[in-house]
Amino acid sequence: MTLDAVARRAGVSLATASRALNGTTRVREDLRSRVRAAADQLGYIPNAHAQALASASNNTVGLICHDVGDPYFAAIAAGVMRAAAEKDLLVMLASTFREPAREIAYVSTLRAQRARAILLIGSGFQDRTWERALAAELEPYVRAGGRVAVVSRHRSLRVDAVLPENRGGASALARALLDLGHREFAVLTGPPSLTTVSDRLAGFRDELARAGVTLAPERIVRGPFTREGGYTAARALLARGERPTCVFAVTDVMAVGALAAFRERGVRVPEDISLAGFDDIPLVRELSPPLTTVALPLTAMGQEVMALALREPRGPRSRVLRMGGEVVLRASVAPPPPRPARADGGAH
Amino acid sequence: MTLDAVARRAGVSLATASRALNGTTRVREDLRSRVRAAADQLGYIPNAHAQALASASNNTVGLICHDVGDPYFAAIAAGVMRAAAEKDLLVMLASTFREPAREIAYVSTLRAQRARAILLIGSGFQDRTWERALAAELEPYVRAGGRVAVVSRHRSLRVDAVLPENRGGASALARALLDLGHREFAVLTGPPSLTTVSDRLAGFRDELARAGVTLAPERIVRGPFTREGGYTAARALLARGERPTCVFAVTDVMAVGALAAFRERGVRVPEDISLAGFDDIPLVRELSPPLTTVALPLTAMGQEVMALALREPRGPRSRVLRMGGEVVLRASVAPPPPRPARADGGAH
DNA sequence: GCGCTTTCTGAAAGCGTTTTCTCGCAGAGG
DNA sequence: CCTCTGCGAGAAAACGCTTTCAGAAAGCGC
Structure with missing residues (x-):
């Protein structure tokens, strides 16, 4: 199963066998076919390691x-x-x-x-x-x-x-959500030092600021970039008594978790809260409701x-x-509900 | 960057350097640490191809x-x-x-x-x-x-x-669907020669047969194992005028496509048609409605x-x-609607 | 102090290729 | 007819490592 065996069987030198199979140099046609035949009969499979070593390159x-x-x-x-x-x-x-x-x-x-x-x-x-x-x-x-x-x-x-396009995408999303009439936002986000997170957050926040809307720190909840992260972050948000009209999860996977948390708590999307994600991963359009998001190819x-x-x-x-x-608007966002009764957190 | 360079720098032989780094044999401790130090200083990274070639094994x-x-x-x-x-x-x-x-x-x-x-x-x-x-x-x-x-x-x-557990899982699923009262089934399936397909189909069909329910050939629609496959299969089913009370898609991915097709056509799941899949891929529980399926770990x-x-x-x-x-019952299945007006295909 | 193990080290032989380098040979040109 | 090219084939030298095989050094009992 070595090239040597192939060469011997074909009655040519090792070098010729190598050249015949790789076609690096011209080899007489009859020799080439003899080598090919020998290789076939022996079921020869080149050793990629030897090739890599000898040629100092690989694929x-x-x-x-x-x-x-x-x-x-x-x-x-x-x-x-x-x-x-x-x-x-x-x-x-x-x-x-x-x-x-x-x-x-x-x-x-x-x-x-x-x-x-x-x-x-x-x-x-x-x-x-x-x-x-x-x-x-x-x-x-x-x-x-x-x-x-x-x-x-x-x-x-x-x-x-x-x-x-993290920053621009998040800005465009914020723009779209503002246009729907939202003013009360919350964000479910990941580890802050990641550029992905900071860019999306910055883009979103800047666009809000441009419209005179500020994002309260207590409405920014962190968690890992997983479904569970989104789930717990959303629960934490609700537990704090926060009732934004619109939630932006910095990844779709987190948005999926948030959706589950909302459903569990009886919060309807988008009637009570609008929800948007980022990435446009497959299946996200099949959710209940289909998720508004920023598309990434x-x-x-x-x-x-x-x-x-x-x-x-x-x-x-x-x-x-x-x-x-690019923003993909789907049914998970809607105009904010008309002036909901303020759900107060404490009894001050 | 070759082991040879490391050996030279450490003042030992090639063999010793190799042994020192791999720990195959005992090497005097001071030599070992000298080799380690030399390797570090040189930023030595072994050549996996050479290793594989020489040792006739790899990872x-x-x-x-x-x-x-x-x-x-x-x-x-x-x-x-x-x-x-x-x-x-x-x-x-x-x-x-x-x-x-x-x-x-x-x-x-x-x-x-x-x-x-x-x-x-x-x-x-x-x-x-x-x-x-x-x-x-x-x-x-x-x-x-x-x-x-x-x-x-x-x-x-x-x-x-x-x-x-394709066969058993499909049988169990059929059992559960029968128990809900369904008698009119359709199946969205993949290429027939795949064992995955034939096993699931056989398990499903056998269990139906055991309950005296037969699966009409025109209610078995084939398509590729993709979302699109499920989508077009479901559309084909509807286009034929078939109105089963329950549809089994042999994979969740196909079920997702079917769900989209149903939604598009105004067929409500599970009110008009119950839908079940197979595999329990992630996200499928987050669908609208959450998909009943057979779980695979x-x-x-x-x-x-x-x-x-x-x-x-x-x-x-x-x-x-x-x-x-194991069957995972979720909201995509429900008892069949009470005796729907028979949607007749032709005008005989 | 001598021979016998027991460790540990070094030289060198591979591992299976590719790639020079060399050389034979045929055809072209003088 | 002889030399010069150029093509194609073979011998052999890498490629960077592991591992066998000896041999040197060291430890031990007598």
């Missing part, structure tokens, strides 16, 4: 995300896979399960694999130390010719990036980040591709 | 599924990733996008990578020829020590498998299939692990 790329089970990452990953299939690349997938240490370990592993490119999907971690350690791991990789590209990553990494973003990683860099500047950000 | 496994973007596969993949992280394995992910040729090509690629194990997720393809070609590709791999394990695969492959299945692949085979028999199959 693998690494993809690091928080959790493939999350529809957001799954959709982006699907786009990456599509692009990889087209370019005949093999994707090594790594899920960090949101543990910073694991992320850095994976980068190291992918370096050891001599992956052509490393794709980082999703916001970085809060901890500045980790971000620095990550950069330290990435820098020699890039210097050695490796490519790095990210989707919505911390800005401290100077690499090519696909950036969701997730699969296309996956394809683009791969393309970005593969494209020859033309200068020292990192390229940035902004995508998405 | 990668291959995962082949139809589409990571599909929540069903995403959830299973998440389980596989979890198991892989625990065992320190790197996962090479391949999406076939439902093209048989691509699947076989990926197996070949993974063979070339000398992956420790190959995991095949999802039903096989209709075409008997492809299934045979796949087996032919897998057989020498297994003989060479490779491990193969599958989730819900065609039985013609004699490999370890995690099998969803998808993430656990992913972990188990990895475990199965890694476990030392104890005999020639392939192991089979049946999982899931």
